[in-house]
Amino acid sequence: MSLVFRDLTKSYGKLVAIDAVSARFEPGLVYGVIGPNGAGKSTLINMTAGSYAVSSGTIELDGRRLDGRKKHEISLAGVSRTYQNIRLFDQMTVLENLEVCLYPLDAPRIWQEVFWPPHARRRGAERRRICEALLADFELLPHADKAAASLSYGRQRMLEIARALMRGPRVLLLDEPAAGLNHAETEDLTDRLRRLRDPERIMIVVEHDMDLVMSLCDRILVLHHGKLLFEGTPAEVQADAAVQQAYLGTHDDLDEIRAAAEDRRRQRGLGPDERPVRHHA
Numbered sequence: 001m002s003l004v005f006r007d008l009t010k011s012y013g014k015l016v017a018i019d020a021v022s023a024r025f026e027p028g029l030v031y032g033v034i035g036p037n038g039a040g041k042s043t044l045i046n047m048t049a050g051s052y053a054v055s056s057g058t059i060e061l062d063g064r065r066l067d068g069r070k071k072h073e074i075s076l077a078g079v080s081r082t083y084q085n086i087r088l089f090d091q092m093t094v095l096e097n098l099e100v101c102l103y104p105l106d107a108p109r110i111w112q113e114v115f116w117p118p119h120a121r122r123r124g125a126e127r128r129r130i131c132e133a134l135l136a137d138f139e140l141l142p143h144a145d146k147a148a149a150s151l152s153y154g155r156q157r158m159l160e161i162a163r164a165l166m167r168g169p170r171v172l173l174l175d176e177p178a179a180g181l182n183h184a185e186t187e188d189l190t191d192r193l194r195r196l197r198d199p200e201r202i203m204i205v206v207e208h209d210m211d212l213v214m215s216l217c218d219r220i221l222v223l224h225h226g227k228l229l230f231e232g233t234p235a236e237v238q239a240d241a242a243v244q245q246a247y248l249g250t251h252d253d254l255d256e257i258r259a260a261a262e263d264r265r266r267q268r269g270l271g272p273d274e275r276p277v278r279h280h281a
């Protein structure tokens with residue numbers, strides 16, 4: 001099983017946001033996608049998840065085209081995602097936010113639940129058990145019956161990731177999962193994402209937080225103005241002269257990445273991140 005981009009391109013009018021990107025993703029590995037603001041990272045995620053149409057090129061999973069398919073079809077093919085801006089059902093409970101993911105799977109048998117109450121009760125209990133197990137993994141079980149909107153920002157992020165896992169995705173796309181989290185929450189998130197590594201799963205993480213990317217990912221893709229500038233291990237990315245020169249190596253560019261991370265925190269009404277500055281290059 002692999003996910004393959006071939007000459008993937010996305011244009012918005014005259015702006016080419018993703019420019020002939022080719023890449024292959026293998027299961028069992030965690031991939032980081034980095035690049036300054038506007039490099040095209042979210043566009044890549046949005047095309048893979050079917051939120052944005054592809055302008056040209058192809059996306060294949062297991063040799064089958066994903067591009068051109070509808071969002072729910074791509075989801076059923078095993079692709080799941082989280083969003084840069086958290087998208088939960090705010091008024092629903094934490095548990096209900098997970099439960100809704102199971103209804104489409106139950107849809108073919110839903111008439112049994114309508115006409116046969118004991119079956120509905122049994123299946124309802126089963127759904128609850130599945131959701132509670134996942135909530136326990138994410139330490140959210142004590143909050144199961146609270147409204148999602150009442151959770152702290154960090155817990156909402158965790159709930160969104162838990163929701164993305166509900167159908168056991170083969171491709172998990174995480175768009176800036178650390179955005180707006182403080183230092184301790186980011187470390188906790190990094191540990192959790194490490195535990196989601198699975199021999200059957202491809203994980204792709206778009207992130208500005210270099211500590212998270214460098215410590216979590218097996219391979220990193222560097223995007224620059226929509227083009228794939230470099231792909232390699234964290235050590236290779238940090239050591240590559242071209243990447244250093246074009247992206248990581250200058251303080252201006254590192255400052256640009258940090259400014260983007262701070263920007264995210266400000267957008268979410270959080271204070272500045274006070275962790276010590278660490279240089280990776």
Ligand SMILES: Nc1ncnc2c1ncn2[C@@H]1O[C@H](COP(=O)(O)OP(=O)(O)OP(=O)(O)O)[C@@H](O)[C@H]1O
Pocket residue numbers: 012015017035036037038039040041042043044260
């Ligand atoms: N729906 C859209 N319509 C028009 N232009 C868009 C749209 N979405 C993104 N763009 C543009 O495409 C380019 C790539 O944007 P994208 O959000 O993919 O970058 P990014 O690397 O994820 O940036 P950031 O780190 O700020 O999230 C940017 O110039 C952006 O303004």
